Amino acid sequence: xxxxIVILLVVLAIYGLAxxxxxxxxxxxxxxxASPERLTPAYERFDGIDYVPANKYVLFGHHFxxxxxxxxxxxxxxxxxxxxGLPLIWVLFGNIFIGAVHDYLAIMxxxxxxxxxxxxxxxxxxxxxxxxxxxxxxxxxxxLVLAAFLSVASSTFVAVPTAATISVLFMPIALLFGMLxxxxxxxxxxxxxxxxxxxxxxxxxxxxxxxxLTYEAWVVVLTLYSILAAALPVWYLLQxxxxxxxxxxxxxxxxxxxxxxxxxxxxxxxxIYTGFAAxxxxxxxxxxxxxxxxxxxxxxxxxxxxxxxGALSGFHSVVGSGTTSKxxxxxxxxxxxxxxxxxxxxxxxxxxxxxxxxxxxxxxxLQAATGAPIASALLKVGINATKTPVITGLAAAERFYTGYGxxxxxxxxxxxxxxxxxxxxxxxxxxxxxxxxxxxxxTLDTSNRLARFAWREFFDWVKPRSESAxxxxxxxxxxxxxxxxxxxxxxxxxxxxxxxETGQTLxxxxxxxxxxxxAGTNQLLAALALLTGALWVYAILKVRGGISWxxxxxxxxxxxxxxxGLIWWMIAVVPGLPTLYQIGAGSIxxxxxxxxxxxxxxxxxxxxxxx
Numbered sequence: 001x002x003x004x005i006v007i008l009l010v011v012l013a014i015y016g017l018a019x020x021x022x023x024x025x026x027x028x029x030x031x032x033x034a035s036p037e038r039l040t041p042a043y044e045r046f047d048g049i050d051y052v053p054a055n056k057y058v059l060f061g062h063h064f065x066x067x068x069x070x071x072x073x074x075x076x077x078x079x080x081x082x083x084x085g086l087p088l089i090w091v092l093f094g095n096i097f098i099g100a101v102h103d104y105l106a107i108m109x110x111x112x113x114x115x116x117x118x119x120x121x122x123x124x125x126x127x128x129x130x131x132x133x134x135x136x137x138x139x140x141x142x143x144l145v146l147a148a149f150l151s152v153a154s155s156t157f158v159a160v161p162t163a164a165t166i167s168v169l170f171m172p173i174a175l176l177f178g179m180l181x182x183x184x185x186x187x188x189x190x191x192x193x194x195x196x197x198x199x200x201x202x203x204x205x206x207x208x209x210x211x212x213l214t215y216e217a218w219v220v221v222l223t224l225y226s227i228l229a230a231a232l233p234v235w236y237l238l239q240x241x242x243x244x245x246x247x248x249x250x251x252x253x254x255x256x257x258x259x260x261x262x263x264x265x266x267x268x269x270x271x272i273y274t275g276f277a278a279x280x281x282x283x284x285x286x287x288x289x290x291x292x293x294x295x296x297x298x299x300x301x302x303x304x305x306x307x308x309x310g311a312l313s314g315f316h317s318v319v320g321s322g323t324t325s326k327x328x329x330x331x332x333x334x335x336x337x338x339x340x341x342x343x344x345x346x347x348x349x350x351x352x353x354x355x356x357x358x359x360x361x362x363x364x365x366l367q368a369a370t371g372a373p374i375a376s377a378l379l380k381v382g383i384n385a386t387k388t389p390v391i392t393g394l395a396a397a398e399r400f401y402t403g404y405g406x407x408x409x410x411x412x413x414x415x416x417x418x419x420x421x422x423x424x425x426x427x428x429x430x431x432x433x434x435x436x437x438x439x440x441x442x443t444l445d446t447s448n449r450l451a452r453f454a455w456r457e458f459f460d461w462v463k464p465r466s467e468s469a470x471x472x473x474x475x476x477x478x479x480x481x482x483x484x485x486x487x488x489x490x491x492x493x494x495x496x497x498x499x500x501e502t503g504q505t506l507x508x509x510x511x512x513x514x515x516x517x518x519a520g521t522n523q524l525l526a527a528l529a530l531l532t533g534a535l536w537v538y539a540i541l542k543v544r545g546g547i548s549w550x551x552x553x554x555x556x557x558x559x560x561x562x563x564x565g566l567i568w569w570m571i572a573v574v575p576g577l578p579t580l581y582q583i584g585a586g587s588i589x590x591x592x593x594x595x596x597x598x599x600x601x602x603x604x605x606x607x608x609x610x611x
Contacts, residue, residue, distance in 0.1 A: 004359055005264040008257060011092065011350050015343045018096040023339035026550075027101065031543055032108045034331040041115035042327050049233045051115065051326045055188055056333040061246030062239050063324045064341045067103070067316045068249065069145070069443030070152040070397075071309025072349040073436050074511070075519060077357060077403075078396040079306045081282055082299050084358035085272035088350055090303055094311030095346035098554045102526055103316045104338035105533035105551070110321035111328055118321040118529050120457060122599075125535040126606040130599060134528065135458040137595040138318055139483065140588045141525050142451040144518035145315060146226065146444065146487030147585075151511035153440040154218035154491070156397055156433055161210035163433035164218075167441060168211060169202040174241035181240065195244050207430060215509070216492060222444060223488040229445030230452055230480040238445060239327070245438050252435040253344070255428075256352035256404065259411035266410070269369075270361030270391075282306060284516040284573050287506055288499035291576040301565040304523035304558070305516040310349030312558070314525025315447070316342065317533075322450045356403040357391055364389050372410055372418065377425040378402070395512075397436060405429030444484075451483035452476060490514055490584045513577060517585035520566040521592045527559035528596065531603050539610035559600065566593055 028034050042053035054062070079087040106118050113121050119138055123131035157164035177195040180186040186194075213221065229237055260266070281287050282297035283305050297306075309315070320338060328334060360366055363385040367374040375385040383394070383402065391399045408428035413421040456474040463470040472478070495508040534551040537543045566589055574586040 003264070004260040004266050004268065004355060007088070007355060008260045008351060011347070012257075014092055014096070015347065018100070019340060019343060022096065023100065023104065023335055026547065027104050027339065028332075028335050031537055031541065031547060032105075032112075034108065034334060036330050036332050038331055040111055040328050040331065041325060042329055045115060045326075050323070052239070053329040054239065054327040056329065056336060058188065058239065058243045059324065059327050059329075059333065060337050060341060061244070062242035062327070063319065063337050064344055065242035065245040065249060065439070065442040066319050066323065066446040067309070067313065067341060067443075068345050068348060068439045069309060069315070070149055070436060070440045071307075071313060071315075071519070071522070072345050073353050073400050073439065074152060074396045074515070075307035076310055076349045076353045077400040078282060078515075079303065080270070080354070080357050080361075080399070081274065081278045081297075081392055082276070083271045083273040084268065084354050086299055086303075087307060088354050090307060091311045091346055091349045091354070095342060098526070098530065098558055099312030099316070099346070100339045100342035101551060101554070102312060102314075102530040102533065103320055103342045104334060105537065106317035106529055107320040107325050107328065107334045107338040108331070109533055109536050110325035111331060111334065115326045116321065117453060117457060118317045118532055119454065121321070121536060122532045125532060125539050125610075126599070126602040130602045130606075132458060133595050133598050133602070134532075135454050137521075137528070137592055137599070138525065139451055139454045139458065140592055141314065141518075141521040142318070142447050142454065143483050143487050144514060144521055144585065144588060145447045146451070146484050147490040148511045148514045148518040149440045149444055149447070150219050150222055150226075150484075150488055150491035151509050151514065152397060153222055153437055153444070154215050155395075155509045155511065156437050156440070157211070157213065157218050158215050159398060160401065160430055160433035161212050162206050162430045163437050164211040164213070165206035165209050166203050166430075166434050167437045169206065170199065170245075170438070171237070171241070173198045173202065174237060174244055177244055178236055178240035192244070192247075195240075196247060199244065199248070203431070203434070207427060215494060219488055219492050222441075223484055225441075226444045226448045226484045227477075227480050230448035230484075231476045238323075238449070242442050242446075245442055248438055249348070249435060250344075252431070253347050253352050255408060256356060259407045260355065262411040263414055266359060266370075268358040268361065269365040270358040280572060281512075283569055284513050285576055286495065286497050286508065286513070288497050288501075289576050291573060294572075296568075296572040298568075301561045302516075302568065303565075304562045305520045305565050305569055307349075308515070308519035308522050310346055310353075312342075312523065312526045314522050314527070314529050315443075317526065317529035318450045318454070319446060322453050323446065352404065353400055356407040357399055360403040360406040361391050362389060363391070366406070370410060372413065372421050374406060374421075377406075377409065377422040380422060380426060381429060395509075401429050401432035401436065404432035448480055448484050452479040455479040455482065490580065493580065495578060513581050514585050516569055516573065517589050520562060520569060521589060523558065524562040524566065524592065524596055527555055527562055528599050528603075530555035531559065531600075535603060535606050535610065539606065563593070563596060
């Protein structure tokens with residue numbers, strides 16, 4: 001048994017030390033030598049659409065909200081089948097030595113190269129072939145991001161329709177903030193205050209006003225939203241929505257911390273370690289099948305196929321070099337935005353996902369220990385605690401917002417009285433579901449915008465041959481539609497599985513199957529992007545010795561881990577998947593593995609040239 005407060009203090013101390021000593025002292029001052037005197041691309045190439053200098057706190061909010069997505073929530077919630085110890089260790093050390101380094105270097109390399117993407121930067125250190133291979137890899141990875149997150153958001157809105165209401169109301173509030181700040185001259189502080197007051201009112205309104213649509217209808221609605229949001233100017237919706245969203249997300253993390261402080265004597269009811277191997281359903285095999293029952297989900301090397309973000313994410317390098325670098329007003333802002341943003345995401349995983357789930361692991365044990373009416377509160381949202389006594393019996397997203405709701409209800413009913421437990425549980429469960437959907441919606445439009453950028457860069461060879469063909473291919477509406485429609489085709493169907501032992505038919509949402517493919521390609525992208533960053537540091541910045549190896553070794557470890565994990569997924573899981581996902585996710589992963597080996601060959605060649 002472990003006190004929640006102990007984990008809280010240890011995690012916060014580790015993050016604080018990492019930010020000051022690794023982020024500032026090593027990366028900012030010794031590696032990139034950031035200077036406020038250098039003009040950033042946001043000023044050099046200002047166009048009012050993509051290149052727009054931003055206040056560092058506004059940009060932090062946009063960047064953090066864009067990179068977070070569902071990955072730091074759904075992934076760690078799924079990984080709890082190994083116990084809470086192994087996922088927490090992976091998040092903490094991966095976060096500090098891989099993820100935050102990767103994010104910071106991706107932003108700074110892009111800034112030093114005029115806002116170019118990490119894919120184009122690879123051309124300078126690995127050769128022209130690397131650029132197009134990298135672009136193709138990124139585009140395919142983003143298609144899987146869109147497929148997984150369309151499914152996560154749609155299933156969340158079906159399970160918690162009040163979260164759908166607040167998510168919809170949030171959009172016009174964000175648009176209002178953008179118009180006030182960028183078009184009428186209202187200060188950021190005043191605009192923020194107006195938006196936050198409206199957002200709080202909208203949240204309490206939504207608690208009694210659920211919005212009901214089918215899963216399939218939500219997939220269609222969110223696909224249309226993603227197309228529209230990806231094509232609009234960045235100041236119009238993307239930047240203001242992500243900035244305001246960040247306040248909600250900070251509140252979400254802060255409340256998780258505060259909950260532990262209010263009840264310091266609470267202990268985890270979940271085990272620190274359950275085993276090194278878990279059932280195949282953890283890595284996408286269908287429940288009830290032989291692949292789903294087999295213990296094929298080994299923590300290593302399959303953990304990157306489960307924890308898609310939180311510890312690290314290749315998607316961040318595309319965000320950092322695709323949108324964030326184009327809005328950075330000062331090189332010194334990159335430490336807060338890049339390194340600090342990744343540490344904040346790690347805090348989401350460790351403090352707001354892993355901790356509440358480990359606390360609420362056993363409903364019966366927690367109810368007996370606290371005397372709280374947990375079973376009756378769960379029944380209000382359709383969960384029978386006698387049939388699901390352990391939280392891992394719920395789907396990954398559901399176990400997250402259920403665990404968070406219980407943690408908060410325990411804390412605040414301690415302050416205001418036990419009679420309010422059920423009210424607090426329902427309220428904070430909705431809040432957590434809204435936080436999840438907030439992460440997801442920001443990632444949907446950012447992913448589609450980045451897919452548009454990658455699509456445009458991939459076809460730049462057409463431009464000198466035919467200007468009209470290039471314009472038609474890379475039209476922002478065309479490029480915004482292609483990727484998300486392919487993702488929607490994979491997200492749209494619900495999968496039905498018959499369990500002969502019980503005679504039951506289960507419905508599985510698409511993200512359960514697509515998630516490991518998305519997570520694996522995303523984590524492999526992180527390895528490739530970090531290797532590119534390491535080569536940029538070594539070959540362009542001429543940083544040698546121990547510091548360069550401090551970047552290079554974690555990148556190689558990650559590459560080996562994820563490559564092995566994806567190959568294992570192709571062997572153990574793909575043969576048992578429905579045809580749509582064998583063709584869709586399976587083919588994309590197969591192509592990604594081929595591109596991966598081509599890129600690692602070019603990396604080795606680039607390293608030899610640099611020496």
